[in-house]
Amino acid sequence: SSIITSEFATTKWRGAMMAAVFAMQGIGQLVAALVMMFLTLGFKSSLEQAADTKSCTGDCQIAVDKMWRTLVGFGAVPACIALYYRLTIPETPRYTFDVARDVEQADEDVKAYINGKSEGNTDEVTRAQNLQSAKTNLEVPKASWRDFFQHYSKWKNASLLLGTAGSWFCLDVAFYGLSLNNGTILKVIGYSTKDATNVYEFLHNTAVGNIIIVLAGAVPGYWVSVATIDTLGRKTIQLGGFIILTILFI
Template identity: 30%
Template sequence: MSSNLGAPDRPNPFEHLDRLKLTWTHIKIWYLSGAGFFTDAYDLFVIGAVLTVLSAYAVPGFEELHGPNAAYWSGLLGSAALWATIAGQLLFGFLGDRLGRKYLYGVEAAILTFGALLSAVAPNLLWLIAARVFLGFGIGGDYPISATIMSEYSNVRDRGKLVALVFANQGLGILASVGVALASIALLPPELAWRVMLGVGAIPAATVIYLRRRIPETPRFALLVKGDVEEARKAAKLFGADIQTPARVEGLSLRQFLSDNWKVLLGTTVPWFLMDIALYGTGVYSGAVVASIMGPASDIFKQIFYQSVPFLVGFPGYFVAAFLLDKLGRKPIQGLGFAAMAAIYLAVSTIIVAAGKSVELLAPAAATLALYSLSYFFINFGPNTTTFVLPAEVYPTRYRTTGHGISAAAGKLGAAISTLFFPTLLATIGVSHLLQLLALVSLLGIPFTVFMLPEPKLASLEIVSGEHKYIRAY
């Protein structure tokens, strides 16, 4: 990468940081960022198992989940955290660019901790819904801040890998939710099992609150937004690096940012919105989709195990993506993921249509489940990872957490809509037609990926975002 961003008065003050090899400090920041995402995913996906328990057993205080409006209340509980996540993403994204990344880091982890504890002690459904709303606000705050901190500290060669590995903790969190759910159901009475599932989410978040509060401001924000050369150099020294040339950004107003980036905003928001429609609808209500393929399970333990199979198959996708992002690029991986999702949804819907209620008439149930589960591999290998990585790279420093927050909020809007209406659609149009709709949703993500986004592979953040045009030396 050139030491110059295009003109003599447009230096690259972060050349030393960009050229670094991977260091232990990178790994430390990855851990602090990733622990939050582990918790985010655990909290968002464990609610599926909690719904299964509360719907299967007559737990006092949760009678609404067994009444004539059970689908409505199930959708409301399943989506409660997601609606609040949207608000958290927007607010923390905005504040992250106004107050700084460091100022907010750790606040969201504290909210996650208390939200999980409040959920675990809920005496009734309305309390639990309210606690999930509070929890969701913290989940939302974690998205733009963690992604941006990891991106702004990363070297160019490993940036895609590092940001993707932060997000890969989502997979670990989902697996943990499966493991805790199965263990709780096997070892505890149902009226206690669901509380343990929810309460465990407080543990990983609580472990990083203090360390997150101690992390220094990123060199990019310190220099280009705050104009504090010494703070930027202090942060760079953590990596054994230095700020090459003191510089500042001139003329990048909000109006100019929107004028320069409206296509990019569409490119980061629409694919995330579409992807989360597929991911969260089929994820939170995995039990209903899998039951339509495998038939009803003989007991609740088997039911939760079967509905966990897609998550297990999808898990390696996070790490395959992390390994290939800096080699193949973000856009090819995202486009391939959307195309594979569409193909698999159509194939499974065809099997179910042709076979009627008995899937085995056309294909063995286990084979059909395996095919359906592959959609999770390509979601995680493709847009689930890339829609998180791209917004942390394609926006200028002054608006990076805002851009990521808007993009993530668009995703969670899709997730909330899908989670809210999925039970009703499943009951009215059936799983086959629902999968056909998801195939169409997946295909729509491809043109926005191809035509609206730059490719950040092996390029500095300043070049990718166009910020280099506004950088001037002191």
């Protein structure tokens, strides 16, 4: 979880650790393409029997059915591992204090983390008393739509929201828009699916082409950002990314 990472990380390495969390997207894209390529190679003889996807019946159809199920299954493995650790990892002291209102546990957790332990031990009686007191004295009123409009009616707050959401929107349009050009890029580098003579070549070209694209852009781009985000700064890297995307689109 990026939130847990940001709350646990020191200010010195917070940027790198947050970027590393998102850099796993590139690793995931690469692994998915590699698994697809190996599956295609494994079912090569069955896939070569069909000239195109419309005529993919019999052994070819069974092979494709096994391939997509295996691919989805491989994708579920890291997700299940991540889910296990997300459910078992202790909450950050910030969450325990601000959200759960468990002041006693938060204080003990801070002391534990400083000493290299995963979670602090508290006196349950004292903890229960403090929790009851916190519910009475530290209860925060629930937010309403009126509070929302009142808060963002001020330009200072509205500009912050628009700037954050707007920059993300522009980035996503450019970032995901590039995938629309994948067919053109694959054709230029010699991995066009239009020239495929059978289903095997179609899937093989798609997998290898995706590997090349991911290795040429996503993986190095993510990890260069991880290495430089705390030195160049967030704004510099984002502005540089916008400039590069603008050049690519032109």
